[in-house]
Amino acid sequence: MTGPILRRRDNGATELRVNGVFVMDDRETSSERRLARAVIDLGARDILVGGLGLGFTVRELLAASDVRRVLVAELHPEIVGWMRDGTIPGADLLADPRVEVVLDDVRRVVADQAPGSHDAIVLDVDNGPDFLVHDANAEVYGPSFVAVCAERLRPGGHLCVWSMARSSTLRAGLEATFDLVDEARVPVRLQGRDEHYWILTGSRPRRVGAGD
Numbered sequence: 704m705t706g707p708i709l710r711r712r713d714n715g716a717t718e719l720r721v722n723g724v725f726v727m728d729d730r731e732t733s734s735e736r737r738l739a740r741a742v743i744d745l746g747a748r749d750i751l752v753g754g755l756g757l758g759f760t761v762r763e764l765l766a767a768s769d770v771r772r773v774l775v776a777e778l779h780p781e782i783v784g785w786m787r788d789g790t791i792p793g794a795d796l797l798a799d800p801r802v803e804v805v806l807d808d809v810r811r812v813v814a815d816q817a818p819g820s821h822d823a824i825v826l827d828v829d830n831g832p833d834f835l836v837h838d839a840n841a842e843v844y845g846p847s848f849v850a851v852c853a854e855r856l857r858p859g860g861h862l863c864v865w866s867m868a869r870s871s872t873l874r875a876g877l878e879a880t881f882d883l884v885d886e887a888r889v890p891v892r893l894q895g896r897d898e899h900y901w902i903l904t905g906s907r908p909r910r911v912g913a914g915d
């Protein structure tokens with residue numbers, strides 16, 4: 704496994720590669736921000752994010768004043784270091800009192816959470832289940848980890864997963880665990896072409912109280 708690297712393009716864009724794999728740039732970030740909006744619009748206030756990247760999802764979450772807490776799991780300390788020292792923008796995100804960054808694998812960070820402790824878990828650690836940056840990340844999309852995520856969510860909570868391509872396997876995995884599964888097609892503009900990415904969401908039912 705090799706660490707992350709930043710590449711500055713001639714046009715001024717910054718590109719992030721992890722383990723030799725292109726994961727994103729700072730030019731087309733609408734789907735990363737849409738990932739945050741998806742859970743904000745569903746009412747999430749306490750959110751666990753897998754993958755800091757260039758910080759666009761976290762920034763969008765923090766722009767919502769009613770978001771109370773954002774716990775970020777990031778595997779690579781270099782990325783947090785670059786944000787802290789200004790190599791990439793985001794020192795303000797790390798300084799926000801609502802943010803805590805844990806430098807560890809998202810699988811361990813989620814497993815360490817108390818049952819029913821988050822309104823949403825947002826996963827963007829690869830280019831999707833079929834385009835991994837680390838082979839071990841295959842587990843992130845498997846039924847056992849999806850079930851662990853579901854258990855760490857409050858009733859009515861949501862697991863949201865970013866994917867470059869539609870994944871029937873991930874959808875089936877979410878459907879095996881969650882009562883409600885939604886698949887949103889997100890239009891993006893890539894090198895002058897209209898393309899789209901995907902956000903899959905599994906939602907736990909709200910607890911129905913006595914007398915409801």
Ligand SMILES: C[S@@+](CC[C@H](N)C(=O)[O-])C[C@H]1O[C@@H](n2cnc3c(N)ncnc32)[C@H](O)[C@@H]1O
Nearest residue numbers: 735754756757758759760777778808809827828
């Ligand atoms: C595509 S980027 C995240 C983009 C982010 N949504 C944004 O808005 O900038 C993926 C990030 O996940 C991190 N990552 C990869 N595998 C991970 C894992 N198993 N646990 C935690 N972070 C991981 C990478 O180092 C990288 O920072």
